[in-house]
Amino acid sequence: MKRYDLIIVGAGPSGLSAGIEAAKRGLKVVIFDENEKPGGQLFKQIHKFFGSKEHRAKVRGFVIGQQLLDEADEAGVEVVLNATVIGLYQDKEVVVKRGGEIEHFKGNAIIIATGAAENMVTFPGWTLPGVIGAGAAQTMMNLHGVLPGKKVLMLGSGNVGLVVSFQLEQCGCEVVALVDAAPRVGGYGVHAAKVARTGVPFYLSHTIVKAEGEECVTGVTIAEVDSKFQFIPGTEKHFDVDTICLAVGLSPMSQLLKMAGCKMEDNPKRGGQVPICDEYGRTSLPGVFVAGDVSGIEEASSAMIEGRMAGIAAAEYLGYIEKKDLDTELAALDLALDGLRQGMFAPKNRGKAIEQTEEGIAISENLLLHGYVADEEIERFPGVTRRSGVHPVIECTQNIPCNPCQDACRKGCISIGANITSLPIAVEGADCINCGMCVASCSGQAIFLVDEDCGDGTATVTLPYEFLPLPVEGTKGKGLGRDGKVICDAEVVSVKSLKAFDKTSLLTMRVPKEYAMKARFFKAV
Amino acid sequence: MSERIKEHPVLGVQEKGELVKFTFDGKEIEGYEGEPIAAALKAAGVMVHRYTQKEHKPRGIFCAIGRCTDCVMVVNGEPNVRTCITPLAAGMDVRTQYGVSDQPFDEQ
Amino acid sequence: MNSVNDRSRDIGPFVPGPDDDMLICRCEEITKGEIRKAVHDGMWTLTEIRRYLRTGMGLCQGQTCSRLVKGIVARELGVSPAELEPATSRVPMRPIEMKIFANEAPDEREDG
Numbered sequence: 123m124k125r126y127d128l129i130i131v132g133a134g135p136s137g138l139s140a141g142i143e144a145a146k147r148g149l150k151v152v153i154f155d156e157n158e159k160p161g162g163q164l165f166k167q168i169h170k171f172f173g174s175k176e177h178r179a180k181v182r183g184f185v186i187g188q189q190l191l192d193e194a195d196e197a198g199v200e201v202v203l204n205a206t207v208i209g210l211y212q213d214k215e216v217v218v219k220r221g222g223e224i225e226h227f228k229g230n231a232i233i234i235a236t237g238a239a240e241n242m243v244t245f246p247g248w249t250l251p252g253v254i255g256a257g258a259a260q261t262m263m264n265l266h267g268v269l270p271g272k273k274v275l276m277l278g279s280g281n282v283g284l285v286v287s288f289q290l291e292q293c294g295c296e297v298v299a300l301v302d303a304a305p306r307v308g309g310y311g312v313h314a315a316k317v318a319r320t321g322v323p324f325y326l327s328h329t330i331v332k333a334e335g336e337e338c339v340t341g342v343t344i345a346e347v348d349s350k351f352q353f354i355p356g357t358e359k360h361f362d363v364d365t366i367c368l369a370v371g372l373s374p375m376s377q378l379l380k381m382a383g384c385k386m387e388d389n390p391k392r393g394g395q396v397p398i399c400d401e402y403g404r405t406s407l408p409g410v411f412v413a414g415d416v417s418g419i420e421e422a423s424s425a426m427i428e429g430r431m432a433g434i435a436a437a438e439y440l441g442y443i444e445k446k447d448l449d450t451e452l453a454a455l456d457l458a459l460d461g462l463r464q465g466m467f468a469p470k471n472r473g474k475a476i477e478q479t480e481e482g483i484a485i486s487e488n489l490l491l492h493g494y495v496a497d498e499e500i501e502r503f504p505g506v507t508r509r510s511g512v513h514p515v516i517e518c519t520q521n522i523p524c525n526p527c528q529d530a531c532r533k534g535c536i537s538i539g540a541n542i543t544s545l546p547i548a549v550e551g552a553d554c555i556n557c558g559m560c561v562a563s564c565s566g567q568a569i570f571l572v573d574e575d576c577g578d579g580t581a582t583v584t585l586p587y588e589f590l591p592l593p594v595e596g597t598k599g600k601g602l603g604r605d606g607k608v609i610c611d612a613e614v615v616s617v618k619s620l621k622a623f624d625k626t627s628l629l630t631m632r633v634p635k636e637y638a639m640k641a642r643f644f645k646a647v
Numbered sequence: 648m649s650e651r652i653k654e655h656p657v658l659g660v661q662e663k664g665e666l667v668k669f670t671f672d673g674k675e676i677e678g679y680e681g682e683p684i685a686a687a688l689k690a691a692g693v694m695v696h697r698y699t700q701k702e703h704k705p706r707g708i709f710c711a712i713g714r715c716t717d718c719v720m721v722v723n724g725e726p727n728v729r730t731c732i733t734p735l736a737a738g739m740d741v742r743t744q745y746g747v748s749d750q751p752f753d754e755q
Numbered sequence: 756m757n758s759v760n761d762r763s764r765d766i767g768p769f770v771p772g773p774d775d776d777m778l779i780c781r782c783e784e785i786t787k788g789e790i791r792k793a794v795h796d797g798m799w800t801l802t803e804i805r806r807y808l809r810t811g812m813g814l815c816q817g818q819t820c821s822r823l824v825k826g827i828v829a830r831e832l833g834v835s836p837a838e839l840e841p842a843t844s845r846v847p848m849r850p851i852e853m854k855i856f857a858n859e860a861p862d863e864r865e866d867g
Contacts, residue, residue, distance in 0.1 A: 209846035223860040251694040251707025258711035266686040267661040338694035377844040388837035716814040
C-alpha cells in the first residue's frame with residue numbers, strides 16, 4: 123500500500139492551496155480529485171474576484187485556478203484526476219476508485235477539501251429536462267461552450283444566482299426573470315445591479331408554482347408568497363422558458379468525514395452537516411483536517427486561505443515545522459481570512475437585516491427589493507458626486523471587503539482607506555484623466571466615468587461592457603436606467619478594449635444631459 | 648449547431664477537439680471529440696436522455712457534473728453511462744435509455 | 756433517551772397533503788407522500804426510511820435527495836432537521852460497479 127505524508131481529497135481552491143503549502147515545507151503530497159479537470163468550481167468563474175491584492179482581487183476565477191495549478195506543479199504536488207475517493211477509514215487509509223480498479227493508500231495526515239453540492243427545491247415539474255442546477259449552467263457555458271438554453275428563469279438571488287444570471291446573458295441567453303422566495307436579494311448589491319441594468323426583472327417574495335411541459339420545460343408559473351411562504355392567490359405570473367436554473371444554496375459534502383468517525387454537527391450558519399473543527403481545520407480525529415466549503419460555505423477566497431492553514435497545520439502535525447513557526451504563519455493567515463469575513467455579508471452577519479452601512483448611511487431598500495439603487499437613493503453614497511468635467515461615479519453602496527478601485531486610480535480620485543470594507547469615496551478636487559482603469563478594475567462593474575455636461579446639451583457615460591458583439595463608434599441605440607428600462611436615446615462615442623482592462627471593454631455613450639446620472643447601460647437597436 | 652457559443656466575451660474562442668460523427672438513436676450527428684457526450688447532444692438540441700423505470704418520465708441533464716445520474720444513457724450497449732462526464736469518441740452509439748434498457752418500454 | 760427516537764411519542768395520524776405526489780427521490784421515483792406515510796408506519800430515522808423505501812439507494816446514492824428527505828421526515832416528526840441523525844455513511848461514497856469494487860489493483864505496482 124502506497125504511503126504519503128499528506129493525502130488531500132479534492133483539487134479545488136482549498137485542496138490545491140493546502141497541497142502547495144505542505145509540499146513547500148517538504149511533505150510528500152498527493153491530491154485525489156474525482157473530476158477530469160482540477161480546480162473545483164474555479165474554472166467556471168469568469169468574473170473578477172473581490173477582496174484586496176493579497177486575496178487576488180481583480181483576477182478572474184479561472185485565471186486564479188491556473189495560477190494555483192502552476193504553483194502546485196512547481197511545488198511538486200502530485201495531482202491525480204479521475205480518482206474518486208470512495209472511503210476514508212479511521213486509521214487514515216484512503217480507498218480510491220481509479221479507472222476500473224480500487225487502490226488503497228495510507229496518509230500520515232489527511233485533508234478533506236471536498237467542497238459543497240447544490241441544494242434542491244421541489245415543485246411540480248422539477249424533474250423535467252430543462253430544469254438544471256445553476257452550477258450545471260456554468261459548466262455547460264464556461265467549460266463546454268454550449269448554451270444551456272435560450273430563455274431562462276433563475277431561482278435564487280444569492281451570489282450564485284446573480285453571477286450565473288449575468289454569465290447566461292454574456293453567452294446570449296435571455297434571463298426572463300430572477301426569482302427568490304426571500305423578501306430581499308441575498309447576494310452582493312453590485313452583482314444584482316449589473317444584472318438589473320441589462321433589463322432582467324427581479325421578483326422577490328416569489329417562488330415557482332410549477333414548471334410546464336411534457337417532454338421538457340416549455341414554461342413556468344411563479345407567484346408571490348406571504349411571510350409564511352404560502353402562495354398568495356391571484357399573483358401568478360407566467361413565462362415562456364426552456365430552462366429553469368436552481369441556485370438555492372450549497373451544502374457541504376462531508377460524508378467522508380462522517381464515515382471516518384469525525385465528530386459532526388448540523389450548523390445552519392455553516393450550511394448543514396459539518397465537522398466540528400478548530401479555526402485551522404483540525405477535526406476531532408488527530409491527523410485529519412478540513413478546509414474550504416466542506417467545513418462551512420463561504421467563498422473561494424476564504425477557501426484558499428483555509429487550505430493554506432490546513433496545509434501548514436498538517437506540516438506541523440507531522441513535525442516538518444516547529445510550533446512557533448506554525449503560530450506565526452497561522453496568525454498572518456488568520457488576519458487575511460478575517461479581512462474577508464467583514465462587512466455586510468460576513469458569516470457573523472448572516473441572517474441579520476442590516477439597515478445602515480458602517481458609515482451610518484441607509485442601505486438602498488430598492489436594491490434589496492428590486493436589484494437596483496433608485497435614482498433618488500444613489501446620491502446618498504460617498505462614491506457618487508456631482509462636478510464638472512469627466513469624473514468617476516462609484517455606485518458601490520454596501521460594505522464588502524474590496525478595494526481594487528483605490529489602487530486602480532493613479533491620481534487618487536478614489537479612496538477607501540485601511541479598512542477595506544469602507545465604501546469608496548470620490549475624492550474632492552482630484553484630477554480625473556479619464557483613463558478608464560477604475561471602470562475596468564471594479565469587480566462589481568459598479569464604476570462609471572461621467573461628463574455631466576459636454577456643453578452641447580449632452581452628457582457622456584462610460585460603462586463596463588462584457589458582451590459580444592461589441593458595438594462600434596456611431597452605433598445608435600438606447601440608454602437604459604439602473605432598472606434596465608429604456609430611458610433615452612444613446613449613441614456610442616467609443617469602445618475601448620485594452621489589454622490592461624482584462625476583457626472588460628469600456629463603452630462610452632452620449633445621452634441627453636438630463637440622463638447623465640441615470641443612464642447606466644447601452645442597448646443597440 | 649446553433650446552441651454552441653462561437654466566441655465568448657471573456658473566454659474567447661474555446662479550444663475543441665476534432666469534429667467527429669456519432670449516432671444518437673440511430674441518427675448520425677456531429678460533436679467534438681473529447682467533449683462530454685451530453686454537450687454534443689445539447690448542441691444538437693436533444694433534451695431527453697432517458698425515461699424512468701417506474702413512471703416512464705423524461706429526464707435530461709440536471710447537475711452536469713456526474714452526481715445526479717439523471718443524464719445516463721446506453722452508450723455502446725452499456726446502460727447507466729453518465730453522459731455529462733463521459734468524453735465523446737468517433738463512432739459512439741448513444742441511445743435513449745428506457746429504465747435500464749435501450750428498448751422502449753412496450754418492447755421490453 | 757433522545758426525544759427524537761422516543762417511539763412512545765404521539766406524532767398524530769397521517770394527514771394527506773396537497774403535494775404528496777411530488778417526486779423527492781428522483782432515482783427511485785419516491786414521492787413526498789410515500790415518505791410521510793413511512794414515518795407513520797414507524798420509520799423514524801433516516802436509515803430506516805432508506806431501507807424501507809429505497810430513498811437514497813438509487814443510482815446517485817442519495818446525492819440529490821438526502822437533504823429533502825431529511826426535511827420531510829423532520830417535519831413529520833415535529834422536530835428540527837438538525838436533530839435528525841443523517842443516514843449512515845458507508846463506503847462507497849459514490850456509485851460503483853460491483854466488478855470494479857472487487858477489482859483490487861495488483862500490489863507490485865504500489866511501493867511498500
